[in-house]
Amino acid sequence: MNIVHCVWNFTLDGVAHQVVLQRKPFASYEILHNGKQVYKGEPSWLVLGLSHIFQVEEHKFEVGAVPGPYLMDYVLRVDGNFVYLNKSQEKVFSKNIAKNLEYQSDWEKLAKILGLKYQPHLESDYAFRHRIVGYFSKFPVVAGVGSKPMGNVSVPGFFIGIQHYPLDDEKIEQIKKSDSLKQFFKSVKTHQAHLEIDPSFTSIFVPFQGKINEMGRSTVIQDFLEMITHFLYPPHQKCQGNDCKNPFSKTLNFVIINGSPWLMCADCIAEIPNEHKKMEQEYRQAPLNLGRGVLYGAAVATIGAILLALSIIFFDRLAGVFAFFMYAYVFMAMDKAKMKRTLISVVLAGVISIFGVMFGVYLGTVGYALKEREIIFSLIELWNIFLRLIQSEVFPQMVFINIIGMVLYGFYGLYAQRQYLKQAFNPKVEVIKNLNRPE
Numbered sequence: 001m002n003i004v005h006c007v008w009n010f011t012l013d014g015v016a017h018q019v020v021l022q023r024k025p026f027a028s029y030e031i032l033h034n035g036k037q038v039y040k041g042e043p044s045w046l047v048l049g050l051s052h053i054f055q056v057e058e059h060k061f062e063v064g065a066v067p068g069p070y071l072m073d074y075v076l077r078v079d080g081n082f083v084y085l086n087k088s089q090e091k092v093f094s095k096n097i098a099k100n101l102e103y104q105s106d107w108e109k110l111a112k113i114l115g116l117k118y119q120p121h122l123e124s125d126y127a128f129r130h131r132i133v134g135y136f137s138k139f140p141v142v143a144g145v146g147s148k149p150m151g152n153v154s155v156p157g158f159f160i161g162i163q164h165y166p167l168d169d170e171k172i173e174q175i176k177k178s179d180s181l182k183q184f185f186k187s188v189k190t191h192q193a194h195l196e197i198d199p200s201f202t203s204i205f206v207p208f209q210g211k212i213n214e215m216g217r218s219t220v221i222q223d224f225l226e227m228i229t230h231f232l233y234p235p236h237q238k239c240q241g242n243d244c245k246n247p248f249s250k251t252l253n254f255v256i257i258n259g260s261p262w263l264m265c266a267d268c269i270a271e272i273p274n275e276h277k278k279m280e281q282e283y284r285q286a287p288l289n290l291g292r293g294v295l296y297g298a299a300v301a302t303i304g305a306i307l308l309a310l311s312i313i314f315f316d317r318l319a320g321v322f323a324f325f326m327y328a329y330v331f332m333a334m335d336k337a338k339m340k341r342t343l344i345s346v347v348l349a350g351v352i353s354i355f356g357v358m359f360g361v362y363l364g365t366v367g368y369a370l371k372e373r374e375i376i377f378s379l380i381e382l383w384n385i386f387l388r389l390i391q392s393e394v395f396p397q398m399v400f401i402n403i404i405g406m407v408l409y410g411f412y413g414l415y416a417q418r419q420y421l422k423q424a425f426n427p428k429v430e431v432i433k434n435l436n437r438p439e
């Protein structure tokens with residue numbers, strides 16, 4: 001039984017050809033040409049897409065999957081021309097699918113111009129799949145469509161990552177202040193572009209201005225690569241594995257680890273899972289930083305309480321908003337203090353922020369009463385206000401809003417971090433084959 005089964009029969013230069021694409025349940029795609037297997041993918045639940053190119057004499061055959069109006073549609077192109085399964089497929093194609101493929105060919109063209117290889121990330125949604133990898137002059141480069149969390153939303157855009165010879169701090173400053181970089185930022189018309197320069201790795205993320213797909217035509221990637229490589233030297237032809245025994249003597253592979261390009265020997269690539277297991281252990285053994293976290297959190301809660309009190313005294317109730325944001329700020333302060341994000345820290349941030357809010361409400365009420373001359377300053381009056389407050393509906397309300405903040409911010413933050421760590425400790429490693437470094 002096949003869950004995918006497509007058969008294309010056609011003639012080329014008077015010779016009959018048959019291409020079959022099939023996929024069995026729990027298995028990956030398989031492609032046959034004239035009865036002979038030309039491709040078999042790794043069995044994986046994750047693989048959503050397919051893009052395979054093979055050569056038949058002087059002809060380029062390309063089998064791929066593109067999202068159609070309902071389900072995936074499978075396409076065969078021979079030397080860039082579609083071969084249709086039937087009339088109805090031709091009809092569907094002329095509409096939406098052709099457009100999707102056009103974006104893909106934009107990326108393929110870009111790859112060609114830059115001397116890179118179109119290597120779609122098949123585990124991503126179609127719009128986020130396009131990616132080009134390889135050597136730009138002698139720099140290992142990965143670029144494509146991706147997304148980056150900004151605040152609480154994930155923004156789509158381009159990413160570009162370049163490996164280079166290590167830079168010193170002075171050089172990094174010089175690049176950051178350079179006119180050509182300023183010019184580049186001006187040309188992409190966004191203030192959100194996110195540039196990071198590490199000693200040996202430079203990356204940029206440029207959010208999209210328009211629709212995702214239309215960006216395939218953009219020259220952002222080309223402009224950036226041409227601009228930035230003027231400042232850089234290519235990395236040494238040396239294995240970049242952490243503890244490589246023979247960094248200079250081995251054949252190097254171009255490998256993408258969690259989206260970043262590296263050059264490594266086969267031994268070091270095999271070591272990657274162990275290396276990350278070690279990192280995970282170190283993380284687990286790292287101190288919780290509880291004291292520091294609580295101190296930072298309490299300091300922020302105190303400032304928040306004073307602001308809250310002032311808002312009650314002068315504007316008469318903005319307390320609800322503060323109760324919500326108090327949680328977020330305490331949480332961020334604990335992160336700043338490098339307190340490990342755990343269930344304990346999420347709950348502690350809640351407790352601290354509730355105390356902060358209560359303290360603020362109390363201060364505010366006292367201040368308000370004094371301002372309006374409802375009370376005279378005495379310990380008895382201060383105690384009375386406290387008693388009245390804890391019996392009122394104000395505190396339960398604050399606790400309720402605080403809990404909303406805790407769920408939205410704390411638990412989400414914890415979840416996001418778990419996801420991040422999971423990826424960091426179980427990196428995705430892709431070895432890109434058939435790439436030649438230019439001499």
Ligand SMILES: [Zn+2]
Pocket residue numbers: 239240241244245246247250264265266267268269
């Ligand atoms: Zn190595």
